[in-house]
Amino acid sequence: MKKKTAEDIIRQYKSGYREFKGFTVDPPGNFAKNRLTGIIFEGTNLMGASFERAILERASFSAANLRGANFKGANLAKANLKGADFRGAIMRGVDLNGADLRWANLEGVDLTGSIIASANFEGANLKNTCLKNADPGKWWWKAKLADAKMDGTILPDGTVFSQPFLEGGDEFIRDSVEVAEPDEPAGPDYKKADRLYYEGLGDIAGIQAQIQSGIPLTHPKVQDLIKKASKNLPRPWQ
Known part of the structure; x- marks a missing residue:
């Protein structure tokens, strides 16, 4: 897998380039507070990278390795996060409004205070995920949660979900x-x-x-x- 630094990616993004598929960002990059709207990181290894307070609306992290990454306070509204691995990531206060999290691995991730309105969690691994005080929007209980793994998930009102969610639960x-x-x-x-x-x-x-x-x-x-x-x-x- 080819390597790039965060500095290379930011510089190329500012020059109009958007696709950074299949790279390894090494050393772990610092993208904090950068505006990277629509950037494409599909299949990219961003393990340990920092996106704290970054603007990532409509970005694509499909199948990306985001283990241990820091997204605290980041804007991921309408982002494509399908199949991404977020284990160990910092996700407090993230805007996930309308984000596509189908089949993403969020096991053990703390999403406290995040905006999850209209997000699609179909098939996602939410085992031991914390959604406490998250903003679920008006229709959280119609969210797409079919096949989601929710054992031990802490829901927005603080309830601990202790049983598997049944198919058709949306x-x-x-x-x-x-x-x-x-x-x-x-x-x-x-x-x-x-x-x-x-x-x-x-x-x-x-x-x-x-x-x-x-x-x-x-x-x-x-x-x-x-x-x-x-x-x-x-x-x-x-």
Whole structure:
């Protein structure tokens, strides 16, 4: 794999060049605070690089090695991050609005305070990822999370997701589910799970969904909510 320095890349970018595919940036580069809108780092080894507070809107890091990289406060809005390896990366306060994170590896990454509205996490590895205090936007519970690995993920409201997300989990919205915060570890407070919304027509038995707090659909409280909501569902023959 050919090598380039961060200084070479920044200089060439300013001269109008945008594609830096398949390179190894060595030594680990410093791109902090640089405006690199639309830059293409597909398949590039950027391990340990610093992009702190960099402007990277619509950039492409598809299949890039970003392990240990620093993206703190960076703008990655609408960036292509498909299949990128972010393990060990610093991602606090990152703008990921509309970013494509399909099949990205975010295992153990701290995304505290980041903007994740409209981001696509389909198939992403979110195991032990922290999304606490992240801005999920209005439709977080319609986010594309099919096949995402979420065991141990800390969700925006602080809830720890302890069960695998079911396929089709993007077909519902959690309107207001709260979880108790006892002194000792305990299960969710089902009394506070007041409403569950979902989309679909006809027989609700086929709906595949799971409340974000890990409450199983078989729990009597959830079954009662579904029965009540199903009365308002339009039927195919109506």
